Amino acid sequence: QQPSLMVSSTPSSPPVILSQDELKKIAAYKAVEFVESGMVVGLGTGSTAKHAVARIGELLKLGKLKNIVGIPTSTITHEQAVSLGIPLSDLNTHSILDLAIDGADEVDREMNLVKGRGGSLLREKMVEAACKKFIVIVDESKLVSHLGGSGLAMPVEIVPFCWEFTLKRLEMLFIEAGCVGKLRRTVGGVPYVTDNGNYIIDLYFKSDMGDLKAASDAILRLAGVVEHGMFLDMATTVIVAGKLGVSVTNK
Ligand code: 5RP
Numbered sequence: 001q002q003p004s005l006m007v008s009s010t011p012s013s014p015p016v017i018l019s020q021d022e023l024k025k026i027a028a029y030k031a032v033e034f035v036e037s038g039m040v041v042g043l044g045t046g047s048t049a050k051h052a053v054a055r056i057g058e059l060l061k062l063g064k065l066k067n068i069v070g071i072p073t074s075t076i077t078h079e080q081a082v083s084l085g086i087p088l089s090d091l092n093t094h095s096i097l098d099l100a101i102d103g104a105d106e107v108d109r110e111m112n113l114v115k116g117r118g119g120s121l122l123r124e125k126m127v128e129a130a131c132k133k134f135i136v137i138v139d140e141s142k143l144v145s146h147l148g149g150s151g152l153a154m155p156v157e158i159v160p161f162c163w164e165f166t167l168k169r170l171e172m173l174f175i176e177a178g179c180v181g182k183l184r185r186t187v188g189g190v191p192y193v194t195d196n197g198n199y200i201i202d203l204y205f206k207s208d209m210g211d212l213k214a215a216s217d218a219i220l221r222l223a224g225v226v227e228h229g230m231f232l233d234m235a236t237t238v239i240v241a242g243k244l245g246v247s248v249t250n251k
Pocket residue numbers: 044045046047048049102103104105114115116117118119120121124
């Protein structure tokens with residue numbers, strides 16, 4: 001659990017202390033206000049998105065939302081949605097979605113994202129690329145000036161075949177940025193396997209990875225790479241919950 005953050009209140013009343021999870025919930029609930037009956041909705045993955053999925057389930061149960069079709073971005077979200085009775089479908093049946101709601105690991109000033117520290121980047125990218133509106137929900141700790149500059153991982157999903165070779169090729173691409181790649185492993189030490197049967201290499205940068213579009217293209221050109229966690233120019237709305245309340249920014 002991250003340290004609590006303080007949310008402003010009226011000058012005369014004491015400040016309200018909210019945990020990071022409560023901030024995530026505030027952002028998620030705000031995003032669900034954009035969901036209307038009859039919509040096809042992409043359901044994101046992670047501790048922030050799970051609040052949005054729960055809220056959609058709750059509103060369906062209360063009859064305040066009707067005829068929603070959810071498109072889950074991971075098996076874990078699929079399971080959560082099933083447990084809540086949210087009707088589900090997939091991209092084969094619904095190739096255009098009205099909107100998607102999902103969290104992010106980093107958000108820069110241009111609304112570019114790093115996603116996938118939870119491991120679901122490929123399905124998230126497929127679903128969110130098919131949306132008319134993609135709402136990103138974060139607490140303010142996710143805001144960064146440069147993607148990959150936080151010292152935290154930029155995930156890349158790769159095929160398991162000769163993963164060490166692919167890891168080295170990825171590091172070589174960003175040798176000037178001091179890039180170090182690590183195979184993601186479970187607590188038991190075995191390789192983490194995605195919903196798609198692939199591995200994840202987490203890339204760590206000592207300095208800026210440079211032009212994001214060029215970095216994205218270079219990664220995707222490597223044979224063995226399936227997808228990466230940079231979501232460039234995809235978000236249409238970013239909802240941030242933080243000390244000063246909640247903000248909604250549209251592109
Ligand atoms: C999962 C993701 C998540 O959206 C991202 O990791 C944010 O997670 P959280 O809301 O738990 O902070 O991309 O693959």
